[in-house]
Amino acid sequence: MDSPDSSPPKSRFETFRDRLRQLYHGRSPAALRFQAVTTVVDLLIIAFFIVTPLLREKSAFLWIDYSVAIIMIAEIGARLLASTNMLRLLRQPTMLLDLFILSTLLMPQWLENFGFLRILRLWSLSHKGIVWAQFRTTRFREWENVVRALSNIATFLFVVTGFVYTFFFQQEGGLESYVQALYFTVATVTTTGFGDVTLPGIAGKLTSIVVMIVGITLFVRLAQALFRPNKVLFPCPECALQRHEPDAVYCKACGHKLKIPDDEA
Known part of the structure; x- marks a missing residue:
């Protein structure tokens, strides 16, 4: 006779969801391989998004486009199944962004002018806990802030390049026009301002102003990440302060004794 506390056996669907949760959020060797x-x-999908302007006229473009869409549908579906709260996941900015990117893949003819926003997938990737969980398990975890800053700058550069190419250089087309758009973006973001490539009209000037302001901000963040004294990320049990000196014994905010793991151990 079964015990009244015994739970019914899980269905195959629930077992499958549990397995996905282990793969997405676990720390086992199999989970780490899956996350990698x-x-x-x-990253391969993002690389495709970056070179999309150069492939758009190719005969195989739609095949690649829809193949990437299928991969994204599978990945989004797996993330939803692995989540314990699907509605909350659907409301997250990264998921909403991924759904928008998916719509541009499924309807490339109608949403062609918004294709440059696909590069924001790099920003979405940089906010996935999976990526940083792997990063923190290595000896390079002190470079996490630098990598985050670099990913933000790379996202901004390629989004702006896609925007400039789409609305100012697309009629010319080809690799040279895309490189011109990238060259303009880098020259403007770094405030080098050679002036050999400029955007026409009021819209071009306003675009240049926005690119310079946002670009300077991102470069300042990168400089802070590079030159700020190295700190260990370890939440204090008492006050939850995150950043401490590598050899800290006590929290500088509340004086609570810390037990920061030693990487050399």
């Missing part, structure tokens, strides 16, 4: 593979696939 998904990160590599994400």
Whole structure:
């Protein structure tokens, strides 16, 4: 006779969801391999988004476009199944962004002018806990802030390049026009301002102003990440202060004794 406290056996669907949760959020060797593979696939998809303007006229473009859409549908579906609260996940900015990117993949003819926003997938990737969980398990975890700053700058550069190419250089087309758009973006963001490539009209000037202001801000953040004294990320049990000196014994905010793990141990 079964015990009254015994739970019914899980269905195959629930077992499958549990397995996905272990793969997405676990720390086992199999989970880490799965997370590494998904990160590599994400980077390949982002690389496709970056070169999309150069591939748009190719005969195989739509095949690649829809193939990437299928991969994203599978990945988004797996994330939803692995989540314990699907509605909350659907409301997150990164998920909303991924759904928008997916719509541009499924309807490339109608949303062509918004294709440059696909590069924001790099920002979405930089906010996935999976990526930073892997980062923190290595000896390079003190470079996390630098990598975050670099990913923000790279996202901004390629989004602006896509925007400039779409609305100012697309009629010329080709690799040279895309490189011109990238060259203008980098020259403007760094405030070098050679002036050999400029955007026409009031819209071009306003675009240049926005790019310079946001670009300077991102470069300041990168400089802070590079030259700020190295700190260890470890939440204080008492006051939750995150950043401490590598050899700190006591929290400088509340004086609570810390037990920061030693990487050399």
